[in-house]
Amino acid sequence: MLLFLLTTFSAIAQNKVSISGKIIEKGSKQPLEFATVTIQTTDNVTVNGGLTDIDGNYNIQVAPGTYNIKIDFISFKSIVIENKQVNQNTNLGTTIMEPDATILNEVQIEAERSTVEIKLDKRVYTVGNDMVVKGGTISDVLDNVPSVSVDVEGNVSLRGNESVTILIDGRPSNLAGTSVAEILRMLPADSVDKVEVITNPSARYDAEGGGGIINIILKKGKANGFNGSFIAHTGVPADHGGSATLNFRSDNFNLFSNFSYNNRKSPGNSKTDSEYFDSEGNTSSFINERRDSKREREGYTANFGLELFLDKTTTWTNSVNIRSNDGNNPTETYYDYFDANGVYDKTRFRYNLEDEEDDNVQFSTNFIKKFNEDGHELRLDASFATNTDYETAQIDDVVLGTTTPEVDNTYQRTLNDEDENRSLVQADYVLPFGEGSQFEAGYRGSFAELITKSKTETLEGNNWITDPNYTNLLQYKENINALYAQYGSKFGKFSYLLGLRWEDSDIEVNLLDENDYNNKKYNNFFPSAFLNYEFSEGSSASISYSRRINRPRGFFINPFSSLASNINIFTGNPDLDPSMTNAFDLGYLKKWNQVTFSSSAYINITDDSYQFVRRESGDFVTQVIDGEDIVNENNEVVEVIGGEDIRTPVILTTPINLAKEYRFGFEFNINYNPYRWWRLVSNFNFYRNETDGDYTYTDFQDNVVTQNFDNVAYGWFTRVNSKINLPYKIDWQFNMFYRGPRNDPQGRTKGIFAANTAISKDILNDKATLSLNVRDIFNSRKRRSYTNLPQVSSYSERQWRERQVTLSFTYRFNMKKNEKQRNGEQNGGGDDEFMGG
Template sequence: MKKLLLSLTLISLISTNLFAQFPGGGMGGMGGGRPKETTPLPGTAQAAPKGSAKITGYIIDSAATKAVEFASVALIVKATNKPVDGTVCDDKGKFTLAKVATGEYVLAITFLGYQSKRVDVKIVNKNDEIDLGVIKLSQTSQILQEVTVEGQRSLIEDKVDRMVYNAEKDGTNKGGDATDVLRKVPSLSVDLDGNVTLRGSQNVRVLINNKPSTIVASSVADALKQIPSDMIKSVEVITSPSAKYDAEGSSGIINIITKKNTLQGLTLNFDSSVGIRGGNMSLNGNYRKGNMGFSLGGFGRATYNVNGDFVNTQIAKSDGTSTTQSAATRNNGLFGSYQLGWDWDINKTNSITASARYGARNQSTFQDALSTIIKRTNGTNTSTIRDVETKDNSGTVDLNVDYTHLFAKPQQEFSLSAQFSRNDRKNNFTNIIRGVPDSLSRITNINPSYNQEATLQADYQSPIGKTQMIEFGGKGIFRQVNSNFTQIGNSGSLDYDQNIAASYFSYTLTTKKKYSFKAGGRYEYTTINAIQTAEGGTKTDINIPSYGTFVPSFNVSKSLKGGTTLKLAYNRRIQRPSLQFLNPNRNASNPSNVTEGNPNLSPEFTNNYEFTVNTFFKNTFLTTALFMRNTTGSIQSVRRTVEEVGKSPYILTNYENIGNEDAYGMNLFGNVNISNKFQLGGGTDIYYSKLNNNRDTKNEGWVASFRMFGSYNLTKGWGLQVFSFYRGRQVQLQGSQGGFGIYSLSVKKDFLNKKGSIGLGAENFFTPNGFKINNSIESSTISQTSTNTLRNMNFKINFSYRIGKMTFDAPKKRKKSVNNDDLKDGGSEGGNGGGGQQQQPAATPAAGGGRPR
């Protein structure tokens, strides 16, 4: 691998001022690092009489015994009742008030959804250090005609650099997988195959707990099926990543955060669900004693009775030959995921985390009585009936080790991360003509493949004064991809090695006038060695030149009075093709519609521009984002008619760097807490898409999707939630894909002081016969229309129970809060993305900088 040369100097970064009363409002910029000295509240710090005393403490939820992140803490002079200083808690619930003068004070603690609390504090000596220990806040509760009203956290939050969907607050997520959860997230869209798009682009990086996996690189859709919805805490959508993130992911990053527990003690959580379309079960345990924690968990999911049918008609424009196909379809699958996590705070400045995960999938798809009728203009018509079975099995191993060192200066950190990940996959199919025993009537394809990655990474960050931060680091990613395929007349293999060396620099500046700037640059150098082996063993070197990529990013934000924030962002991204695009295996499970990858693909490059306005007033949150995305060398599917001697004409789909793809659109989302019991929200994503292959093909049109949700908390632990989603027609280079809708209703009852719950869920119950999706393809050689029907009405029962008790012990030492966000993933259609800046769960590594896809 060639030596990487980097010289980066860039200025200014985003670090939006904190809204303390907005739930989970984020801690401002400073490079995503955890503040060790919390930020003064505006309007108080300058008025505070200065001394040498210090006041510290921890704010926790009295019922859930968990930290209340970012609660407001005001220091009030007891005699005058005027605030003279203040701060906000960090993500551990810790607050610190430094340089406090002697005197008698009242500490006023507030946070949305909680009862305010006042604590008397007396500073006698100028160097006193007052540790108030744990201070418990109770959720808002008032009795009105014997009805209890309780505060609740917003389902959707806007943080400094991301939109957050709090999945754990949505009861309709019980008994599903990550696919069901992502459909509810603003700006995201998930089709019926599980392919995810962000603002209309599938080139998105998907992370799990800030860490990618080779299962995601192979197929996002498959990875999502291995994550139970009950275990998802939140989903973060990052559309303008900073230079610290890997350059991949043209449209942005999706970071799935699973539930975590960093409290002391032992717990065991059991969740299960059974329905007419599938069922799942999970068991997860956590144990923490002192400065060491362990976690162990397992999850299994089965899908069954997923039935449908399709009708497809295509006409060859060269001679008018028409081909009509129809079949009944069935899908069954078994999915499993098992993980072991360990973390150890060696001392107040050093910590190690490690995790191991194994995921498995066994999925079968059937096309029963696949009827093919070919009508030629010369009158020679043919027809066949086939049975097709496709088996798609895989196993994935992820190993992570992370080390973090904290310096004496707050927010100064150094981290090292190492990861190994491997996905082994086998995709086979058998296609048999009914009633013909001859072996020539049987079409088979055996396609084992693997995707392996090893990563080493180092990151460093340090503040400059109180308003600036620098970050820099380096990373090496070493990938090996292999695909072997065996079929009659077309066997071979692909060996594809890709190495990436990267380094980055980022600078942050926050001003007194509530402006935040963040700018940076990342340089990545890529080398590729690819060999394709054809039938008979002939090897061909695929000449793909090495290339360097510089990726700049710039973000600026401004906090206005009244709870409004303005954000302006620009970034450049790269999208390298994944195995799903590269694999030269010719998949002919349907002989009339064949797909094939292209190992000669080049990466595509995207420029993203975004302007966002977020407003929070009274009980309403509203966000509006305008965006523009320009992509060159866009990787798109291209279809053409192939005629071979002795065979019927068929449509071949492969992938090419077609040219340009532009999108101009808007995301609009609103969320209102009508009362402490009743919450409504909804929004729309709409954009205009233009595709042009710089030859003779182009297409354009409007694309829109809509979502709505509501929740109502009844008395005595009962809750009701509804959700609906509609995805409109999708514009493609050679046609369009039809829209579809999904809706659900759930009711849940908590018992035994919320240790357990039981619930009922219903999905698409007004459409027992399923819904139809109409697709079309139009090119210079073919015209095709198809209708797919999916029957997905579902009823299910959910049950969960928690055993054990956790306690909150205020740490005696300065604790780490490392963000693992400099990450790389792959999309379901070969896409890749970045990372998040969220603290890691105890079950997974949590070192800064993170690991690649």
């Protein structure tokens, strides 16, 4: 197919010649993306045109002749090259554009157009002015980004696929310890500048993440002189905090910093109504579970760095990031028991008080050498981080109204202590050559070690006795070395990028207390291919392929679980294998004056995919009312003396490798500006997910049970975001999200609807902004699902966080509200990937 396309487009281009060049800004020497280049005859009749790419380059095909060449960019003086004779491929070199001082004041609102940049290979969302996330967390930011969704547990998915890699400034957000969902809830939304969504990454990127990559770019002030902003917020439920971004830039260095403090409470709730069956399928009992959690957290983050301009072509940046959070989560759970006829029997009360201390320190260094202005450069990156997470819980489980508390009640305490060290080194080399061609190569090494000590103790009499089922010492070690190379070129309207990545993985998952050592070594090749064709100015299509890997980490592999509930338990699986994905993507992009439309159809085929399954564990929670259990050597109750015995099976949720998964879907994004004061962004995604596989396990009676997980499920979600500039410098933003219902092999999940709104007013001569936002207006963001197993049928609802109202005040000094900060903006990698046009 590639040879056919190359031959076809070469034949088309034989009767054409190209006009190429590069456009930069006069002051900063930075490239101007989306500058318009128009080719006209000498009597001003337009024959062709195009837009500059991210590096300011353009390449336009015309028939041989004499032309007027016009270059335009908003807020810059237009440039016209008259009577240029073009009889062969012509490179106009670098064109420098000067700002037009007479229209600068009119352009300030035009900066809003850059809030969403839709490209064929990725989409970039500037979230600094997103009012609905003021005072929130990065998790809230991602939940407002098209194609991305965050469920009620905080899990992030891209186009419905949770196998996604989350990067912060181009670096892993976590490797093995604290879950990504928890990290995203710790970091404040006010620290985010942009979010890059890369649905099908090239060989240059880490192969991790079968569903794609989300790169979160933190704010780094780049304007000249001393400038910054302060933000303070308060909210209901209790959410108080503030942040400061300070920056000083001179000709020789740039000093940047960001500080934040938050003290918030995020109350949530859940319920599960379960019907239990005996071995013959008859109803044996009912249990209704009701849970309320508080989740109180206090913490701060501090990021400061120094960017040195060693000369005009060399930059060296060093930064330190410190994060510290303390929190507790008192959780109250009530269990109402009913017999087989639905007659109320008793109520158990379980109180789980969790306390957590999390501290993280990371040092990063970045060196960039630019050999010329055409993109020939060398980039070196390294980061070193240490993280400690200390979590304890005190659990009291009592039967209300009992007369024998020493028999009926249980008291437990748990410990989960994590220590993690990780480092990353990376080198990237870019060499443009010829006309429109570029070669890239690089190395990446990622190394991590995590020690997790988990312990559960039960009070028996006056002694704390260790429970071996929930006690372990886990060591996780990960060493990944990677090499990549890719080559791209463009001729005429056709461009391509071909790449190959090789990764060597050395993974150890060791249960040290059990002398259970698991070492997995493997190396893989990850090819990628991208083909683009530009039909006309603002209209282009692409087809791409890449191979991806998804390695299990964190709570996926840790056998220890939370005991907030002792009848519905989650536990990790240390024997999980990585899953491999072949990803195909077909995209189309069209730009009009007021509308940008992009769409894509995608297919992901995954081997050894893993998902969560529920099964009976073989354990029971035995409760005695006014009586005492008599058990045999197999711990089976043979007699109850002086009371009634009720045994409730413990249902276990765990991830497993589940054969093969086929995911097909399509999505479209629309960025529409019907008026200068109104902007609409919408996204729709539909996917079909098919799994083929069986799960076999041995139950507590030594029976082999096989569950058929062959399933076809359809899912979809949509999001609409509207922002309106009202008179008197008032802005109003409103967005809605809906995820459709979907089926899975063990049940069904109902649809989820949520809406957010915010209003803001500029005050103090535009130096300050006052904002009020409401997240989850209708308090409807709940996960509602049905689960059907041979032993139990249940209905669950879970609301991770209730409706939030936040008032924030922002003050800026020596900077404009919509300042684009062009001068040398650093994004931590990923923003300058070469796509061959």
